[in-house]
Amino acid sequence: MAAVRAVGSQPNPLHIYGGRTCNLLMADWWSDRSPLHEAASQGRLLLLRSLVAQGFHVDTLTMDGVSPLHEACLGGHYHCAKFLLESDAKADAASADGATPLFNSCRSGSAACVGLLLQHGASVHSTHQLASPMHEAAKKDHRECLELLLACGAQLDTELPEVGSPLYSACGAGAASCVEMLLLAGADVGVGCGRDSPLHAAVQRGDLGVVELLLDFGANAFYGNSEGRTPLDLSAPNSSVRFALQRRGVWKTFHPSICLLQTGAEQHPLLSAQVRTLCLSCAASASANVLDGVVCTEPPAFPCLPGCKTSSSTTDAPPFVLAADPEM
Template sequence: MDRLVEADVKGIELVFIKGQKSSATFTLTNLMHTMSVAVSLSTKTPSLFSFHQPFSLLPPLSSSPYTLLSLPSDQPPLTDAITVKTSMVPLGKATLDDLRRRFSKPGPHIFNDATLPISFLGPHVIEHLISTNTQASDINLFFNKAISGCSGNQLTVLLKSAAVAGKADLVRSLIDHGGDVNHKDSNGRSLVSLAAEAGHLDVVNVLISSGCEIDNSIDHVFHYAAAINSVDLMDALFRAYKNTNSIDSVDFHGRSPIHISAIHGYIQVVRFCLSVGASPDVLDINKCTPLHLAAKGGHLDTVECLLELSNYTKYALNKQRKTAFALAVENDCSKVYDSLHLGDVLNRAARVGDVNGIKSCIGEGANVNGKDQNGWTPLHRAAFKGKLESVRVLLGYGGEVNVVDDNGYTPLHCAAEAGHVEVALLLIGHGAKANLKSLKGMGMEIALKSNCSKNHR
C-alpha cells in the first residue's frame, strides 16, 4: 500500500497578516478498511505553526478535519509544509501519550504519508518580497501564489512600494496583474517620479514601457536624475518625455535640471542638458545662473563648460548683485578664480604692459596660458601690442611660445603682423617657430590673413 491516509487538498493556503493569527482547515481520510491509523502532523518551523490535533487516531475508512494555525509573525516563512506521518494501530485504541511515544522514534512502523506545501496569500507577503533580497526565481514562485489574495487597490499600493524599492521584476508583475501604472501619490507625483528620485533606471524603463505618464509641473524627473549624476537616467527620461519640456522645467526654487547638476559639479550631466537644448543662462528665484552655483561650489570643469556656451554669464548679477566670481571668493574656491575673473585681469595687464599686474594675477592663481573666447592667450595680446617687458615676464612664468589661437596663429604671428621686431626676435629666441612666408625690411612682416587681429585691437 502506498499510503494509509489521503488529504482532500494538495497544499494549504493561508492569508498572511503581520502580527495576526491565520488558519486553514483540511481533511484526512483513513484508507484502511479494517484497521485504525494513527496520525502525526508537523511543520519545519513549529515556532510559527500549531495544530488543533497534532496527534490523532482515525478509525477505518473515517475522515476527520484538521486545523493549521499560523502564529503571529512579522514575516511569512516562505518555504514550509505540513508533514503527515502515519502508523497502523491493530487494536484500534491508543491514548495521546501512546501516540506521542509511537511517533517519537523512527522505524518501519512509521510511514511518511504526505507532504502538503504551505502557501501564504495577500499583500503582506508581497511587501515582504519587496523589502528583502529574495532571489528572483523564488520571488516569482511566491509572488504567483500570494497575488491571488490581493485586491486591485492593494496591487497599486504594492506597485508604488516596489517602484521605490527598485524591484523591477515585481513592478512588471504587479502591472501585469492590474496595478495602476498611472497612480499618483499624495503629492500628485507619478511612479516614474518616485523611481527616478530613488535612482532606479530599470524600474523607470519598465514604467515608461508600460505607459506611465508624468505631470511636468509636479514630476521633476530630470531634477532627480541630475541630483544623482545619472546621464543614463536623463537620457531614458528625455527620450520618453522630450515633448513635455521637462529639461527646462523649474522646481520650487526656480532651478532647472542644469542648475541642479551645476550645484554638484556633475559635468557629464551639465553637458547632456546643454546637448539637448537646456539654456545655460536660465535664472532661479535668486537670479542665480548655473554658473553662479558651479562657482560657489568651486567646480572648475563645470564652470569652464558653462563659460564655453555663454561668456556673458560671468558678468551676470544675482539677486544680491554678485557675480559668479564674487560667490567663488566668498566660498574660498580659488581654483575657479582664473576662469571667472583673473584671466580677464591678466589679459588686460598684458595688453597695456602692466608688468606688476601680470605678476600679481599669476601669483593669485591666474593661468598664464588661459585662452579667451577667440583662443588668444595673454602672450598673444602682449605680442600684438608690442609690450616687450610683458612678453618677457609671461615667458618667464611659462607662457607657451607656440600656442595657437582659433585661427591657428601664434604670438609670433601677432608680433610680426603688428611690426614689433624686438618682440618677434625675443619670441624666436625662446623657441618660436618663424615659418615666415615673406620678410619685408625691418618690419619682418609675415603674410597673414587679414582678419588675424580684427577682434583684438
C-alpha cells in the same frame, strides 16, 4: 448613538479612502504598509504573486498614497514592477508628496524600471513641483535615466520654483555626467533658479570640472543674481574655481590706456577707466591677447594681477574689477 459592531466581526484592513484602496491597520507612514508593500520593496516576486492571488489589490495604498509599485521602483526591482504593471497597477499613481513610480525609479537610478514605466504610459511630466523625474535623475547623476526621459519628450529647461532647471539641479549636486549630457542635448546654460544661474550653483559647490564645462558652453561669469552677486563674487579666494573664472573671463575686460582701438572699438560698451585687462604677458598665457577687436599694445601702468612682473610701476594695483555683461 455610537455604532455597534456585530459580534464576531473582524476589521477589514483594506478600505476605500477617497476612492482609493488603502491599508488602515495603523495610521503612521511605516506601520500601515501592507504585506504587498513589503514584498515589493524587498523584491520578493514569488511572495508578491502569492499575495495578489490571495486577493490583495495591486494598488493598495498607505495613508501617504504609496503603492507597491512605488516600492518596487524605489528598490529598482524590475521584475516586481513588471508583474504589478501587468496586473494593472497604475503607472502614474502619485503619493501625497507627488512622487510617482517614475520619480522613484529616477531616484534609485533604475533605467530598466524607467524604460518599463514609459512603455506602460507613465508621464515624463510631473504635476508636483518637488517630484520631477527629470530633476531627480539629473540631481542623482543618473545619466541613462535622463536619456530615456529626454527620448520620450521631457523638457530640457523646465524651471520649477525653488528647484530650478534640471541643469541647475545637476550643477548644485555636482552631477558632472548629467551636466555634460544636458548641455550636449541643448540645455540653456543661463536657465537656473530665478536669478541664480547654473554657474552660480556650480561655483558655490566649488566644482571646478562642472564650472569649466559650463564656461565651455558659454556660461556668463559676470551675471548677477538677485543680490547682484556674480559667480566670481561667490568663488572662494585663491581657489582654482576663482582662477578659472578670471582666466576664462579675461576677454571681456580691457583698459583704454593699454589698448590700440580698432575700427568701431571707440563705441565699445565696456570702455571704462574702472575696467582693466591683463597685461600682454598674463593675457598671452590665457590666450587672450587679442580682445574682442581691441589689441593690447603695451604694459599696464599697474600690475594687472597679484604677482604680475610686467608693470614697471611699484604702485599697488587697484582692485581688480571685471566688467559686467548686459543682463541675460
